[in-house]
Amino acid sequence: MYVNDCHSNSGSCVVPSLGRFSFQPLKENPLLGPSSSTLEKMGALDVNRVVHKHQSWRLISCIWLHAGVFHLLANMLSLLFIGIRLEQEFGFLRIGLVYVISGFGGSLLSALFIQAGISVGASGALFGLLGGMLSELITNWTIYANKFAALLTLLCIIVVNLAVGILPHVDNFAHIGGFLSGFFLGFRIVNSPPV
Structure with a gap:
């Protein structure tokens, strides 16, 4: 928000009392x-810059940026409950490892x-x-006491988060790419508790 500096660019900022930290x-x-x-x-992530200006670092840097306060809160709540x-x-x-590699996989599919x-x-x-949770659930299916409740909860979280993909600057291709990356990584990395 410091770099954005809405206050100096226009007079129609949200919460103008925040000065340069005002929202668009x-x-x-x-x-x-x-x-x-x-x-x-x-x-x-801007595909034109990645491909034509050789800025491949954007495939990783976009993972750490958020479109706004609501986007950041949604991601942090998800991370709190899942991570x-x-x-x-x-x-x-x-x-x-699953987090970063899946983020990269999501960026690739999005690109x-x-x-x-x-x-x-x-x-x-x-x-x-x-x-990764789904692959762990599949791998360790026999140790879950309430298998279908765990699967239903996971599917509900996935559906709700896919619905978030319709918001600006957030895309479901990143969601799908990340999910597939995490699913396949999960069979290798998240298959049993650490020794």
Whole structure:
């Protein structure tokens, strides 16, 4: 938001009392965040820049950016409910690997299918954790006491998060790419508790 500096660019900022930390007008960014140009400047996934300007670092940097406060809160809540449980069960290193590699996988699929506009967010990485949870559930199916409740809960979380893909700067291709990456990584990395 410091880089965005809405206050100096226009007089129609949301919460103008925040000065340079004011949010872009809601008609431009309904998620309470910066402008698209600021996101692009900070490292959003822009296929044109990745392909033609050789800025492949954007495939990773976009994972750490968010379109606004609401987008960040949604991702943090998902991480709180999913990530903490997985990290406690399988350890920081395993879950960190699934998270980052799935985020990259989500960015790759997004870059293949989204040819115009920008994309930001950790949703691909979060979907990777969901994919890892599904592969862990499949692998350890026999140890779950209430198998169908666990599967139904996981499917509900996936459906709700896919619905978030209709918001600006968030795309379901990143979700699907992250989910598939996490699902396949899960069979190798998240298959049993750490020794």
